[in-house]
Amino acid sequence: MLRPIIEITKEMREVFSHYELTKKELKRTEELIDKIENQKITISVIGQFKRGKSMLVNSILGDKILPIGIVPVTAVVTTIEYGEKAATVRFDNGIIKEIPFEDMAEYINEQSNTDNHLGVRQVAVYSPSDFLQGGITLVDTPGVGSVHQKNTDEAYAFVKESDAVIFMLSVDSPINQIEVEFLKNAKEFASKFYFVVNKIDTIDNDDLNDYMAYCTDLIKRLMDVDNIQIFAVSAKKNIGVEELKAAVRHDCETTVREIIEQSAGLKMKDIGASALSQIMLYRTTLQMTGKQFEFTFDELSKTFDDLRKEAEDYCEHFRSNPKMLEAKLNDIKNKLSYEVSRLFRIDYYYDISSVDFYRGGKVDEEGRRDLREDFMKAVNDIFSELENTIKSVFMFKEENTFTVTQRIYDVNKLTRRLIRLRTELERTPKEQAAIDANRKPEFKPVNCD
Ligand SMILES: Nc1nc2c(ncn2[C@@H]2O[C@H](COP(=O)(O)OP(=O)(O)O)[C@@H](O)[C@H]2O)c(=O)[nH]1
Ligand SMILES: [Mg+2]
Structure with a gap:
C-alpha cells in the first residue's frame, strides 16, 4: 500500500530535525510541506x-x-x-x-x-x-x-x-x-x-x-x-x-494537490540524497579516533589553504569576468567533494550551482568591475561551512563513550529510516505516471488563417 507523499515528506522532516547538519534539507522540506498544504x-x-x-x-x-x-x-x-x-x-x-x-x-x-x-x-x-x-x-x-x-x-x-x-x-x-x-x-x-x-x-x-x-x-x-x-x-x-x-x-x-505532491516527491529524492551525504559525514566523524580525526582535519585544512591560494591567483586574472569566477567556484566545490570523499571514505557531494555569488561588485578607476572581494568571500564561505560542520560533529566526541556509542546507534537507525523513506519515494511516481497517462491529449488542429 502506497503512503501519500505528504506523509513520507513529513517523516523525512522529522528525521532531518534530529541533526544540525541537515538544517538546509530541513528548510527545503518545510518549504515543500508549506507548498503542499497551502496548494x-x-x-x-x-x-x-x-x-x-x-x-x-x-x-x-x-x-x-x-x-x-x-x-x-x-x-x-x-x-x-x-x-x-x-x-x-x-x-x-x-x-x-x-x-x-x-x-x-x-x-x-x-x-x-x-x-x-x-x-x-x-x-x-x-x-x-x-x-x-x-x-x-x-x-x-x-x-x-x-x-x-x-x-x-x-x-x-x-x-x-x-x-x-x-x-x-x-x-x-x-x-x-x-x-x-x-x-x-x-x-x-x-x-x-x-x-x-x-x-x-x-x-x-x-x-x-x-x-x-x-x-x-x-x-x-x-x-x-x-x-x-x-x-x-x-x-x-x-x-x-x-x-x-x-x-x-x-x-x-x-488536481493541484496531486501535481504539487508528486513534484514534491521528486524533489524529496534530491533532498534525501543530499541529507544522506551529510549524515554519512556525521557518522564517519563520530566513529573516528582522536588521532584519526586530527590527521583528517589537518589534511582538510591543507586542502583549504591550497585551494584558497589557487582561488586568489585565479581571481587576479579574472577579476572582471563573472563567468570564469563562477566556473572556478564550482571547480572548487568539486575538488572539495573529492577530498572529503577521499579523506572520510564516503560519497560526498556539493550542490553545483552558479547562483550563489554576488556579481554586483565594485568598479575600479578605469570602470572595470572588480569582483575579487565577493568571489573570495564566496570561497571562504564554502570552506567555513564545511569546517564548522566537521568541528561541531567532533565536539560530541568530548562526551563519554556511552553517549558516543548511543549517538552512533541512533544515527545508524535514522540512516536506515532515511534509506527506507527514499525507497518508498522511488516507488510512487511510476504509479502516478500511470494515472497521468490515462488523460487524453489535448491537441486539436488549429485554424490560424
Ligand atoms: N511570428 C511570431 N513571432 C513570435 C511569436 N512569439 C514570439 N515571437 C517573436 O520571437 C522573438 C522572441 O520572443 P521572446 O518572447 O522574447 O522569446 P523568449 O526568448 O523565449 O522569451 C520576438 O522577436 C518575438 O516577437 C509568435 O507567436 N509569432
Ligand atoms: Mg524571454
Whole structure:
C-alpha cells in the first residue's frame, strides 16, 4: 500500500530535525510541506531562447508585462503572482528593492544587465490577472542554449523549484539537443508538463499538422509516456492561448494537490540524497579516533589553504569576468567533494550551482568591475561551512563513550529510516505516471488563417 507523499515528506522532516547538519534539507522540506498544504503551485515557462516564452507569459496574463526581443532578452528569472500591479527586485546580497513597473526591463534584460552584473537574483512581479488567482506563480525563465551560459544555468536552477512546466517549442526550428537535455532534467523535478508549439501564425495548416504530429511523437518518446498535452499557439496573435490557459486552470482547480505532491516527491529524492551525504559525514566523524580525526582535519585544512591560494591567483586574472569566477567556484566545490570523499571514505557531494555569488561588485578607476572581494568571500564561505560542520560533529566526541556509542546507534537507525523513506519515494511516481497517462491529449488542429 502506497503512503501519500505528504506523509513520507513529513517523516523525512522529522528525521532531518534530529541533526544540525541537515538544517538546509530541513528548510527545503518545510518549504515543500508549506507548498503542499497551502496548494501553492509554481508553473515555469522553459525552453530555448527566442521561442517566445516571455511573449507567451504576456499573452496568458493579457498584459505587456515582460520585455520581448529579437535577441536573447531575458537574463533573470521573473516570478509573477496575483496581486496589485507592482514589481520588486531581489539581489544576490539579499537586498530587496521595489521598482516602478516601467523600470523592470533594466533589471531583466540581457542588454542592460549583461551577465547579470547588477547581481539580480530574481524579479518578482504582481499582476491582477484572473489566471493567477488561487495560488499560481507563473515564472518566465531565461532561455537555454544562447551564448549567455549564465542564462542556461539560471533556467536549470529554477526548474528545481517548479511543480509544473510549460515547455516551449516553436515552428521555426525543431527541438535540439540542448532542449532534449533540459527536458530530461526537468523531468527529474516537475510532475506536470504542457508542451507548447509557438509561432503557428508563420506557417500554413498542413505544415502545422505535420509538425505537431512530429513533435508529439518525439516528445512522447523522450518523456517515455503514452500521452502528452500539447498545444499549438501563436503568442503574438493570441491564437490557442485560451485553450492552454483553460487546461492549466482546469488542472489547478481539480488536481493541484496531486501535481504539487508528486513534484514534491521528486524533489524529496534530491533532498534525501543530499541529507544522506551529510549524515554519512556525521557518522564517519563520530566513529573516528582522536588521532584519526586530527590527521583528517589537518589534511582538510591543507586542502583549504591550497585551494584558497589557487582561488586568489585565479581571481587576479579574472577579476572582471563573472563567468570564469563562477566556473572556478564550482571547480572548487568539486575538488572539495573529492577530498572529503577521499579523506572520510564516503560519497560526498556539493550542490553545483552558479547562483550563489554576488556579481554586483565594485568598479575600479578605469570602470572595470572588480569582483575579487565577493568571489573570495564566496570561497571562504564554502570552506567555513564545511569546517564548522566537521568541528561541531567532533565536539560530541568530548562526551563519554556511552553517549558516543548511543549517538552512533541512533544515527545508524535514522540512516536506515532515511534509506527506507527514499525507497518508498522511488516507488510512487511510476504509479502516478500511470494515472497521468490515462488523460487524453489535448491537441486539436488549429485554424490560424
Ligand atoms: N511570428 C511570431 N513571432 C513570435 C511569436 N512569439 C514570439 N515571437 C517573436 O520571437 C522573438 C522572441 O520572443 P521572446 O518572447 O522574447 O522569446 P523568449 O526568448 O523565449 O522569451 C520576438 O522577436 C518575438 O516577437 C509568435 O507567436 N509569432
Ligand atoms: Mg524571454
